Amino acid sequence: MIRAIGIKILMLLPLSIILSIILQRKLGLYLHPKLHIPVLVSILYLTYLILSVKIRNFCIHRSTLVAWGIFSIFLLFSFVHLSGFFKETKVKTTTKSAQTTQSHPQTNLLKTKHSDSSTPEKESTRQSDVLYTNLPWIAMTLEKKRFNASNKISVRGFILRNAALDRLGEAAIARVMISCCIADAIAIAIRIPQDSVHSYSPEDWYEIRGTLHHSHLKSKATWNIYANVHFIPRYILEPDSIVKITEAPVDPYLFFFPEDQEMKEQY
Amino acid sequence: MLSFFHFFSSTILESIPFLLLGATLSTVVEKWIPSDWFVKHAPSKSWISGLLGLFLGCILPTCECGSILIVRKLIAKKAPIPFALNYMLAGVVVNPIVILSTWTAFPGKPQIVIFRLLISMITALVTTFVISRYVPATAIFPKRQRIELQLPCCAAKDSFASTVLHEFFSIFALLSLGVFLSGLARVFMPNAAWLFLRDHSVLAIPLLEIYAFILSICSETDAFIAASFVGLPSGAILAFLCLGPVLDLKLLLLYRATFSIRVLRILLIVPPLTVWLLCSAGEMWL
Secondary structure (H helix, E strand, C coil): CHHHHHHHHHHHHHHHHHHHHHHCCCHHHCECHHHHHHHHHHHHHHHHHHHHCCHHHCCCCHHHHHHHHHHHHHHHHHHHHHCCCCCHHHHHHHHHHHHHHHHCCCCCCEEEECHHHHHHHHHHHCCCCEEECCHHHHHHHHHCCCCCCCCEEEEEEEEECCHHHHHHCEEEEEEEEECCEHHHCEEEEEEEECCCCCCCCCCCEEEEEEEEEECCCCCHHHHCCCCCEEEEEEEEEEEEEEEEECCCCCCCCEECCCCHHHHHHCC | CHHHHHHHHHHHHHHHHHHHHHHHHHHHHHHHCCCCHHHHHCCCCHHHHHHHHHCHHHCCCCCHHHHHHHHHHHHHCCCCHHHHHHHHHHCCCCCHHHHHHHHHHCCCCHHHHHHHHHHHHHHHHHHHHHHHHHCCHHHCCCCCCCCCCCCCCCCCCCCHHHHHHHHHHHHHHHHHHHHHHHHHHHHHCCHHHHHHHHHCCCCHHHHHHHHHHHHCCCCCCHHHHHHCCCCCCHHHHHHHHHHCCCCCHHHHHHHHHHCCHHHHHHHHHHHHHHHHHHHHHHCCCC
16 A cells, blocks of 8 residues: 555656646756647646556556656756756856956957846847847758848857867857757857957857858868757858857757748747 | 756657557557457458558557557557558658658658658568568567566556556656667767768768667657758668668667567568668669
């Protein structure tokens, strides 16, 4: 009897974790929005099934119990990590880097912004001649040859740097796109010239405004060193203004939508 | 290490709705289809029932983890074996959801969608033919079921809910083991190995078959991954799209639990070779 109740509680444990993920609106860090309703419905359905089955009928193989337990531990671990439990040390380092950038008088283009204070004023500072969009959309529209490359664009992303790109005097800005879940995440990247005046720190988030310019790559092998990163070929992004975002955005991932407009509006 | 936890839990989360759908549909098959229905209504010629099985996916659309549950129930109901095998091998591609996702991932390239459907159907037919030709019907399933299909408490008179739960959890352990292994491969395999797989166009088709085998992504999403292989020959992309739903790391574990070693051997050899041949032939037409 007690064992059966214990099994029931173990069965319900990951479901309650998933429910709390949904309630805290963190499911976007795992799955594409189109799957949120199916997951919610199936979690409720599964909860109903587990609660409605008579304890005496509730027989289950031991390996399944182990797998279900491991699943709940992994889920809990990733959730705790994502909701920022371990992030205190990271905040310290970002404030340090903010101070160092302020002390550099040459970095006239580089401004540091705290994302929490900047969110209300960002809407008002948006300029009408700039297209606020994202890298995956640009890559797709370029492929369809429907993109006007002379447009001024503004994109957000994190910085990629490696030895091969450094040798070319370039860095890259990338954004991760998900078409179903994290397993199929790919990053779309575009190269940016890396001036000595403002050298980017890798893996930090930036908001870059500028225009696309033609730039052919000489050798593909020197810069293409990540398996899941796809560079936009033949173009380089010449920045007009660079804004460092001190904290990664609340929604770091972009999602693939078949509708062009929906895809374009993500920022 | 954290990315591994994240990968594991999100892949399982993604598969839960489809797994539950498969468990529910297979319970419906068990509870509502009388046990002699298939014996009465199945066409007498086995090739006709095999062809019908190809299109069952349009009525019961699931992805590969859900479909194997339905197949086991179909076989337990004495459905013709070519019918069930063709549904298992082709039904995961020949269904509206997968066609739609392939269509959206390759806009303006209807030939990819058509070739994917054709190649998966032919592969399923060839594999089913080989199995029914070389394995006698009594040797298709192992003598002792590895997952307990009939626990004493899970008899036919059980309630709908407990049968669905039993179906769901009987496949869950194997599925999570498969996701665990492919997650390990993805997190700990060096970048260089992935790039070698992706960039060597001479060996592109067999290498992308291996890639599809290790990645073990759901048949409903693999089109989006394939769309990101920019610069690869279309034959290799087709091979990735056609083999992934039929054979991969997590499916291998599920097959191992359902079929005998002889069938498993055929499933490991015939589909990759057929896909390889057909894709190299199809490349000329693309």
